[in-house]
Amino acid sequence: MSREFDIVLFGATGFTGQLVAQQLAAMGGLHWAIAGRNRDKLTAVAAELPTGSAPAIELADAHDRASLDALVARTRVVVSTVGPYAQHGSDLVAACAAAGTHYCDLTGEAHWVRAMIDAHHASAQQSGARIVHCCGFDSIPGDLSVWLLQHELQQRGRSPALHVRGYYHDLRGGVSGGTVASMRGIVQAATTDKGLRRLLVDPYALVPTRAGKARQHELGFAIHRGESVVTAPFVMAGINTRVVYRSNALADDAYGREFTYHEALAFPLNPRGIADAVAMTAGVTALPAAMAAATKLPPLAKMLDNKLPKAGEGPSERARTRGHYTLKVRSVDSDAPTVTFHDDADPGYGSTSKMLASAAACLAFDALDSKPGVLTPAVAMGQALVDRLRNAGLTITVE
Ligand SMILES: NC(=O)c1ccc[n+]([C@@H]2O[C@H](COP(=O)([O-])OP(=O)(O)OC[C@H]3O[C@@H](n4cnc5c(N)ncnc54)[C@H](OP(=O)(O)O)[C@@H]3O)[C@@H](O)[C@H]2O)c1
Structure with missing residues (x-):
């Protein structure tokens, strides 16, 4: 899939979003964007990132479907830290499932995940999108x-x-x-x-x-x-x-x-x-x-x-x-x-930001053999995610 961006981080101005932006910036060599609803705040976040990591800045609102459709069509992966997800997250998942754009987030809201499975598992299977919730400390x-x-x-x-x-x-x-x-x-x-x-x-x-x-x-x-x-x-x-x-x-x-x-x-x-x-x-x-x-x-x-x-x-x-x-x-x-x-x-923050950034990179760059749909981190990414997390400094051992 050839698109302008590898990864778009939606919600980069939030507490966790800023930590994830730092992790993505540290990876280097990404074609990426930070997105949100406030250009001034996004510019301030970009100014804190290491020189050379230079993400594009894109505007979209979680409740404006047209802005989300336009955003997700330009990237292979969307990583979202705009929560609470049950309140702000549904239109973005719908847009990604429709456009065949891979997606990961940090939700721990089981009732909302159930609603996303019911609404979008079939359409994601058709479009080729891997929708992966719960990519932080939970779960x-x-x-x-x-x-x-x-x-x-x-x-x-x-x-x-x-x-x-x-x-x-x-x-x-x-x-x-x-x-x-x-x-x-x-x-x-x-x-x-x-x-x-x-x-x-x-x-x-x-x-x-x-x-x-x-x-x-x-x-x-x-x-x-x-x-x-x-x-x-x-x-x-x-x-x-x-x-x-x-x-x-x-x-x-x-x-x-x-x-x-x-x-x-x-x-x-x-x-x-x-x-x-x-x-x-x-x-x-x-x-x-x-x-x-x-x-x-x-x-x-x-x-x-x-x-x-x-x-x-x-x-x-x-x-x-x-x-x-x-x-x-x-x-x-x-x-x-x-x-x-x-x-x-x-x-919830230092480790979670490594996990979410690693999941986004995994969805963007790794050769995954999972079928599309509303998946889990293990089913979507398995060993590729284990490898990325070890590279990010986590210790994962089998004794
Ligand atoms: N699973 C885990 O381990 C884990 C760990 C940490 C966080 N989380 C979850 O991550 C989510 C974010 O937490 P946080 O503490 O980082 O929240 P936060 O600091 O309040 O950030 C929320 C973000 O959402 C954005 N936003 C809100 N409404 C929006 C809209 N209509 N359109 C576009 N953007 C909008 C905010 O933008 P503005 O700056 O413009 O307001 C901000 O960037 C929560 O759901 C939390 O439960 C999970």
Whole structure:
């Protein structure tokens, strides 16, 4: 596909968008553009990029379909950081699916991904577009690590691991205004929409057909003596597990029809670790409850507004460089290898900006054998993405 740009970054003026722009600029040799709705802001972002990386500046509005159609027709890949996606993202996905333009984003909004699958999987298959949601901390580490574990077993001539767990150890990071707005959007919509509440608790919300699938419970606070860890619920597990199930479904149940995947935060099994897990469990339960209550109590909404970051705000550079995480993915019922996925950067921003930029480059330049459609990171890019992430400085190992 010959087009003017390799990659267009839509939303380059946002907190995460600026970090992704820095990552793309560092790759060098790209024909690329930064896009958004405000030329002055885009010019200011371009001025902060290293000399020589020179992206073009393009204007488009997330709610002006004609401007999006014109933009996506000029590029092979669109990478979007314009969120909350359920609020601002649908027209762009529609435009990419229609034009055969590959697309990746950072959404963690399962109900919106379901809506995009229903609306655009068939048209993307026809146009040749690979539409890949969830290319950040949710859900690349979990999706790619499970894929790598199963791929390794297959290479060794062994059966797939049927029951897999992902434990996030040593996680340190912050949140941005856009992430808070996305969480609020989900909570607000769920308070009034029963169908959406049902979808949000369905582990198979993103698979094409759910017949014959058993329900499963998320991993919460629990002591696992055999593994010497105490676990707490992980706020991203809701989207990550659903993406992993979609990967399995799109690969014709290559991980097994009865495959299950759970994710949790893990702490060492000692008094300090147990106290941390209790505090985390309380926090993860309290925040959505407070956001739901705030929809009916304006003083509480105001208090949350004052405490939480606003649009354009996020963790400082110091906080981002001090962040880190390690995901360990292993089978619970065999001597299968362990996959470790680690980065010495804040998960949601430092690491996420590397992951999203790598996904965009992968879609633009790598020889991928995946069929088009609304895909997952693992199904769309697999080993090519693992290679790019290693080049970007992430540690991904199979032991
Ligand atoms: N999966 C992950 O790990 C992960 C990590 C980080 C962020 N995220 C997600 O990424 C998204 C962005 O977060 P953020 O904190 O970077 O948000 P942000 O700082 O508020 O940035 C939002 C961006 O959207 C743009 N925008 C808003 N409305 C628009 C419209 N009508 N047309 C064109 N552009 C528009 C804004 O442009 P202006 O500058 O003109 O206002 C800005 O560039 C959120 O959905 C968040 O949940 C996910």
